[in-house]
Amino acid sequence: MITLLQIDAPSVVDVVFGLSFIASGFAITGYLLRTFSSEKVRSLIK
Known part of the structure; x- marks a missing residue:
């Protein structure tokens, strides 16, 4: 038991x-995925 x-x-x-x-x-x-996706969405909106 002790060894186990x-x-x-x-x-x-x-x-x-x-x-x-x-x-x-x-x-x-x-x-990171949320920040990158939000940046991509913002760039697409712009």
Whole structure:
């Protein structure tokens, strides 16, 4: 049990960090896509 816990603990931390990293990546890409799309729309309107 101790060895299993020692093996599982880092993997759980890696999963949490990976999910948070992916979520932040999606947020950044969504923000960039929104800004770029808004700039394209403004240039098309002009």
